[in-house]
Amino acid sequence: FSGHGKTPKDAASVRATHPIPAACGIYYFEVKIVSKGRDGYMGIGLSAQGVNMNRLPGWDKHSYGYHGDDGHSFCSSGTGQPYGPTFTTGDVIGCCVNLINNTCFYTKNGHSLGIAFTDLPPNLYPTVGLQTPGEVVDANFGQHPFVFDIEDYMREWRTKIQAQIDRFPIGDREGEWQTMIQKMVSSYLVHHGYCATAEAFARSTDQTVLEELASIKNRQRIQKLVLAGRMGEAIETTQQLYPSLLERNPNLLFALKVRQFIEMVNGTDSEVRCLGGHSPKSQDSYPVSPRSFSSPSMSPSHGMNIHNLATGKGSSTHFSGFESSCSNGVISNKAHQSYCHSKHTTTSLNVPELNNINVSRSQQVNSYSSNDVDMETDHYSNGVAETSSNGFLNGSSKHDHEMEECDTEM
Known part of the structure; x- marks a missing residue:
């Protein structure tokens, strides 16, 4: 210490960087x-974090100290209590904190001075304070052997604790504790899906696994699907393996559906990844997409009617609407349109009227029929039309314009 040391205000303390x-x-x-x-x-003593360091330990609240000038102990007060002898140059003062009973005692040159403080709060820091010039101390936190035999003191307390444990009454329920602990360990292993470990533990403890191995693997399968973001498959698998589970827990089903929506937005759900091909998992999982468009798909009978119109076969030819359907439920709406528009929704043409149609127009109609038959054989994946073969735009073909000219001519 290098201060003036004329008044208690000149005191200074140093505190350890970490609490006990x-x-x-035992510390x-x-x-x-x-x-x-x-x-x-x-x-020499203890203090809590935030205590004023311009005072000797023990003078302020949450501060405890043993002072060398008078041998008094100070507990959060400026007034000390007689405790032990004074100490001076060459003495070694030890401070022991027993966290088992929340007490503190001091030692001098290897001899215990008895309990100084009781009911200690937690998180106290070792603290040393000095006040007058020329005071020099050296702290030992275990880097050198202690003067006091702390090992013997610790053995004494171990013996006390062991005797207290041995005196605890168990009675006739002695075997139940071990069985209960074994069941707890087994249920933990089963719950987290450690099949092999659960079986080995059950064999070593002569008990049965609380759940069948197949059920554990089924739960693992569902868990892997959820972690992989394949929520559609996870929901379907859960409904197959545990039919009434989601019905009894609507909140769980809602949480899974919300997660499925998030995975769909991210493009990681299994059904979204299957949009490029046929998905057997769901047929009506998603609503109509605003970016999807319908393609004019016609039945074989419609294609034959157009061919009969071009070649003049049959007494009459009927133009009807068409229906558009897709394989994966992306487009499920039905459209009803006429290819040759007039005041009526359908048009019937007799064979004599066909003689008045220009030959070039007949070739156009024949070309339209051929292209439409080719279109009928196209394969659509998940309701999305392949635009490379017929050039569809917004659900109509470029050949529709030729049919409109046909309608004007008639």
Whole structure:
């Protein structure tokens, strides 16, 4: 210490960087008095974080100290209580905190001075304070052997705790504790899906697994689907393996559906990834997409009617609407349109009227029929039309314009 040391306001303390660990049980450190200085106003003890460091330990709230000038102990007060002898140059003062019973005692040159403080709060820091010039101390936190036999003190307390455990009454329920712990371990292994470990543990403890191995693997399968983002398959698998589970837990089903929507937006759900090909998992999973468009698909009978119109076969030819359907439920709406528009929704043409149609128009109609038959054989994946063969745009073909000219001519 190098201050003036004329008044208590000149005192200064130093505190450890870390508090006493709560799990250590018994904590001990020693301080050697290298020099008592002018008056030997020194304090060794404990303090909480935030305590004023311009005071000796024990004078302020949440502060505890043993002072060398008078041998008094100070507990959150400026007034001390007689505790032990004074200490001076060459003495080694130890401070032991027993976290088992929340007490603190001091030692001098390896001898215990008895309990100084009780009911200690947690998170206390070792603290040393000095006040007069020339005071020098050296702290030992275990880097050197202690003067006090702390190992013997710890063995004494181990014996006390072991005796207390041995005196605990168990009675006739002695075997139930072990069985209960074994069941807890087994249920933990089963719950988290550790099949092999659960079976091995059951064999070693002569007990049965609480759940069938197949059921554990089924739960693992569903868990992997959820973690992989394949929510559609996870929901379907859950409904297959546990039919009434989602019905009894609507909140769980809602949470899975919300997760499925998020995975669909991210493009990681299994059904979204299958849009490029046929998906057997679901036929009506998604609503109509605003970006999807319908293609004019006609039945074989419609194609034959157009061919008969072009070749003049049959007494009459009927133009009807068409229906558009897709394989994966992306488009399920039905459209009803006429290829040759007039005041009526359908048009019937007799054979004599066909003689008045221009030959070039007949060739156009024949070409339209051929293209439409080719279109009928196209394969659509998940309701999305292949635009490379017929050039569809917004659900209509470029040949529709030729049919409109046909309608004008008639």
